[in-house]
Amino acid sequence: MTQPPLLVALAAILLGGACIAVQAPMNARLAAHAGGPVAAAAVSFGVGFAILAAIALARGGLPPAAAVAAAPWWAWAGGALGAVYVWAAAWSVGSLGVVTLVAALIAGQMSAALVLDATGAFGLRPREVDAKRLLAVALVAAGVLTSRL
Template sequence: MPTLSPAILIPVIVVFAVGVGFGIQAPLNAALGRAIGGGVAAAAVSFGVGFAALLVLSLALGQGGALLAAPSQPLWMLAGGLLGAAVVWAMLWSVPSIGILTAFAALLLGQLSAALVLDALGAFNLPVHPITPTRLLALALVAGGLVLSRL
């Protein structure tokens, strides 16, 4: 079995920890949506809190000037914010009806499907990682997990 070097293991642990937080975020936002009476409003509040936290962190790290360069970037580079908003809303909307596990399995399947294609294309000037049978099997296993989450 291959071993994971610290250069690989540390980012995996960090992303895993953030993934745990992301798993908690959906039901928290769903609860906020029920409490305030609106899912879109809850998503807006969630993004507002996140924006404030990132603004403070940007300033604390001395990256405030970088914010001034954002308006001059191509619009497609700003689409991540729209996609993030769609994720937050879709999750808080779907979790009460299909449950956290199924919602995340569907989200993960969508993310991995896009990632497989984007990797193969080397999209956004990233290194190319070809589609292989092993990668397709990984995607199929997640699809199987989605199906099993509803049995």
């Protein structure tokens, strides 16, 4: 798979971030009609699956089952991690508000990212955890606290 140019990659992830912010209150509203955040997350994942399957089919088809089955066991956990996020966001957005939810989400992502970079987990190239990177995480954490003042 080829890597996208930097500006295209930034634009895509900015769009993804905006989608995350919008997704939480949408799923919270769905939860009110679906019987709770777990049911809403299941519906949300079903819609997402249908869209992604349609795109995969339009681009040449789904991968062979044997190829996917050959992936390491931990590679299959991504969907479970996504389910935790969708449930947690739908469940907590009413208490936190979207700004605090997203700030806390980013703080959690950055904290985990430090560990992943430092260890080179999941086949990543290890990267040094230096003072600048620690400060970046601390500033985002301060943003979480500031958003609640």
